[in-house]
Amino acid sequence: MIEFDEARPRRPYESVVPLINVVFLLLVFFLLAGTLQPTDDIDVDLPVGQVDDKRASEDVILYVEADGFVYLGETVMSADLAPYMLRKFLDEKGVFDVSIKADEKAPAHELIKLMEGLRNVGVREVNLVTEQSE
Amino acid sequence: MFDAPVHKKRIVSLTPLIDVVFLLLIFFMLASSFLQTQSIAVLTPAPNPEEVETDRHVVEVWIMNDGSFRLDGDPVTPDMLADGIRRKLGGDPEAVVSILAEKQAAVQPLISAMEAARNAGAQSIGTSRVEALR
Numbered sequence: 001m002i003e004f005d006e007a008r009p010r011r012p013y014e015s016v017v018p019l020i021n022v023v024f025l026l027l028v029f030f031l032l033a034g035t036l037q038p039t040d041d042i043d044v045d046l047p048v049g050q051v052d053d054k055r056a057s058e059d060v061i062l063y064v065e066a067d068g069f070v071y072l073g074e075t076v077m078s079a080d081l082a083p084y085m086l087r088k089f090l091d092e093k094g095v096f097d098v099s100i101k102a103d104e105k106a107p108a109h110e111l112i113k114l115m116e117g118l119r120n121v122g123v124r125e126v127n128l129v130t131e132q133s134e
Numbered sequence: 135m136f137d138a139p140v141h142k143k144r145i146v147s148l149t150p151l152i153d154v155v156f157l158l159l160i161f162f163m164l165a166s167s168f169l170q171t172q173s174i175a176v177l178t179p180a181p182n183p184e185e186v187e188t189d190r191h192v193v194e195v196w197i198m199n200d201g202s203f204r205l206d207g208d209p210v211t212p213d214m215l216a217d218g219i220r221r222k223l224g225g226d227p228e229a230v231v232s233i234l235a236e237k238q239a240a241v242q243p244l245i246s247a248m249e250a251a252r253n254a255g256a257q258s259i260g261t262s263r264v265e266a267l268r
Contacts, residue, residue: 016148016152019152020148020151020152020155023152023155023156023159024155026159026163027155027158027159027162030159030162030163030166031162033166033168034162034165034166034167034168035166035167035168036165036166036167037167046171047241047242047245047246048242049172049174049245049246049249050249050253051172051174051248051249051252051253052172052173052174053172053173053174053175054172055173055175064241099173102241103241104240104241104242104245105240105241105242106240106241107237107238107239107240107241108197108235108239108240108241108243108244108263109235109237109239109263111241111244112179112235112244112261112262112263113263115176115178115179115261116178116179116180118178119178119179119180123178124177124178125175125176125177125178126175126176126178127173127174127175127176128173128174128175128176128245128248129171129172129173130171130172130173130174130245131169131170131171131172132170132171132172
């Protein structure tokens with residue numbers, strides 16, 4: 001008579017140690033390689049450029065959307081009106097260091113109009129934010 | 135009388151550790167950004183023409199509707215723009231580079247033109263908008 005084993009040996013559990021190794025590796029990678037910064041509410045594709053004046057100010061950031069509208073914080077305005085809305089804001093905060101994040105597809109006229117208006121309210125220099133090109 | 139105490143070392147469960155590590159991993163994956171930005175400082179254009187000095191040597195960069203460049207009216211490739219401006223400037227420290235954008239031009243060529251003028255060594259860069267060139 002053929003004898004069968006009563007119970008087949010249970011399949012051993014897969015070890016979780018290699019998994020933890022990989023997860024730790026990824027964790028350390030994201031810790032070291034990434035930088036934490038507040039995300040932009042407004043989605044703009046920044047134009048690429050090489051010149052860096054190292055004068056990134058986070059005081060006042062104006063966004064120029066691809067359709068030409070200007071965002072300051074949560075207010076939307078046209079490029080003609082933006083500087084006058086901004087004047088009050090600038091007087092209160094007392095900053096004249098303005099950064100502009102313009103979409104690469106935004107009309108250049110709107111950006112120039114905005115800069116002309118900023119000159120009118122006393123801003124003599126703006127920082128145009130660009131993305132590093134390879 | 136008593137059994138000898140069992141000295142069996144229990145393995146500490148790894149599951150809570152993995153939970154926490156996964157949580158941290160997902161946090162850093164979502165919160166970190168790898169986008170490197172920089173900024174170019176530009177002077178805001180004077181809205182009224184009286185402020186612009188006219189007795190200086192002016193090099194004009196035109197940005198056409200299709201995003202191509204013209205240097206004093208002659209078509210020029212984006213790669214050659216900086217060299218062309220440098221040649222036109224001829225080492226004159228007083229010379230002005232004037233960037234004129236047509237109505238349909240986008241921000242990207244405007245930024246490229248500003249950077250080209252900067253790389254060419256221009257001290258004074260102006261921007262203005264025109265409806266159409268020629």
